[in-house]
Amino acid sequence: MKFTVERAVLIKALAHVQSVVERRNTIPILANVLLSAEEGVLRLTATDMEIAVVEEVPGVQVVRPGRTTAPAATLYEIVRKLPEGARVELDHGGGEAPLKLRAGRFHTDLAVLPVEDFPSMTEGKLPHRFALGAGQVRDLVDRTRFAISTEETRYYLNGIYLHAVDSDGAKKLRAVATDGHRLARFQEDLPEGAGGIPGVIVPRKTVVELRKLAEETQEPVEVHLSETKIRFDLGSVHLTSKLIDGTFPEYDRVIPRGNDKVLRVKKKEFAEAVGRVAAISSERSRPVKLSLDRNRLLLSASSAEQGQAEEELDAEVVRYEAAPIEIGFQARYLNDITDQIGDEVEFRFADGSAPTLVMDAEKPEALYVLMPMRV
Known part of the structure; x- marks a missing residue:
């Protein structure tokens, strides 16, 4: 096998396939990428036996068709460090001979493993x-x-x-x-x-x-x-x-159906306030308490070592005639959800201990359920 390819083309394809390769494994062939060159097309394959990525690279100057394997991480690092605009020549004489890589004045030999040992994951019907x-x-x-x-x-x-x-x-x-x-x-x-x-x-x-x-x-x-x-x-x-x-x-x-207390708040203001009040706590869970009344939303957090913090936000409370609700959530969980929501977050509560429904006011296709925690 012998072919020449532009560095930019090769590095992009190698970046796609080498990321599935496990750095540590007990099967040496799984650390390699399979290179197949024929009729102007280079095909690269990598697998960890659970997933496989195959990329076809057209426009390759194939001098001698063939197949071989090469260590994926090493090949990627070498090509990544070549100068921009370089043309890369890969030459394998067959058998246990090394894979020769040349680019300008640089050259190296890479050890190969038998093509026959490389597993196939791409076979089978997908109806x-x-x-x-x-x-x-x-x-x-x-x-x-x-x-x-x-x-x-x-x-x-x-x-x-x-x-x-x-x-x-x-x-x-x-x-x-x-x-x-x-x-x-x-x-x-x-x-x-x-x-x-x-x-x-x-x-x-x-x-x-x-x-x-x-x-x-x-x-x-x-x-x-x-x-x-x-x-x-x-x-x-x-x-x-x-x-x-x-x-x-x-x-x-687990998706609640009867949550009748609705709160709408601006996503950006809410997310930033959660970050500020949660900063008082060094705990990984960083609990934040939401205190909901008819006319206000108060966010608060406390720490035995650092003290406490709170912030009041403007919010629209809809269909709310009950007594005030206090409910706690992990700050990270709140932020994970609000990161996926547009300008306005809608919370639907039942009480302070029941699962809460969180929705994107502008995108009803998205729905989230958040379990409360003690605060």
Whole structure:
């Protein structure tokens, strides 16, 4: 195998594929990227056996077609440090011979591992197929991924639950994530072809890689799906992933229906006030208390070591005739949710100990549930 490629083209492709490679693993071949060159196209593949990224790079000057593997992190670092505008030549004579890399006056030899040892994750049928706009993908991920659980013992919560639903007489594609303390739900109109899809849990690492790739394109994203695997086609990049083999909980049961005390507050003012009052506490959870009366919202926090802080905000209180409510939340959880909301946040309370519903006043497709804490 021998080919020449522009450094800028190669570094972009390597950045996409090498990020899925685990730095520490017990299987040496998984630290490598598979390079396949033929008829003007270079194909790079990396996998950790759970997800795989394949990128096709056109316009490559292929002198001798072939395939080999190379250490992904090392190759990426070398190419990254080459001067801009450099042309990179990669030459492999076959077998156990090293992969020779040349760029200007620089050259190096990289050890290779047998192509036959490189695992394939891209095989198998994916019967369901539909397309989403890149912006829709970014919305589905951004508005839910912060609530993905990191507890490995609750592995079925370690991803985003993607499924089709009937919502108020309309068919929707819905993404849900929860860690038991907060729940995030976002939905888009159901795309053509997605009507019969199974409910699947897309793993956290896959979600992270998908979001990075979706940031770089405005083209539609094709989704191919089975009950055990999912593939996202983003132009020349193909991200394939196993799905989490588990049952996502019946999340509808924790979404409160009777919260009749409604508070609307400006998102920017609220988020900044939460940050100020929470700064008094050094605790990781940083609890913030919301004191709600008919005509005001008071935020407060206290610390045995530092003292206390409070701030009063202008807020619109709707349908509120009850006694004052005091309810506490983790500051970080409040900010995670408000980060995804537009200009105005709507809180719906039942009482000081019940789950609270949080909504985007301008985007009803987004819905959040937040569990209170003692303050």
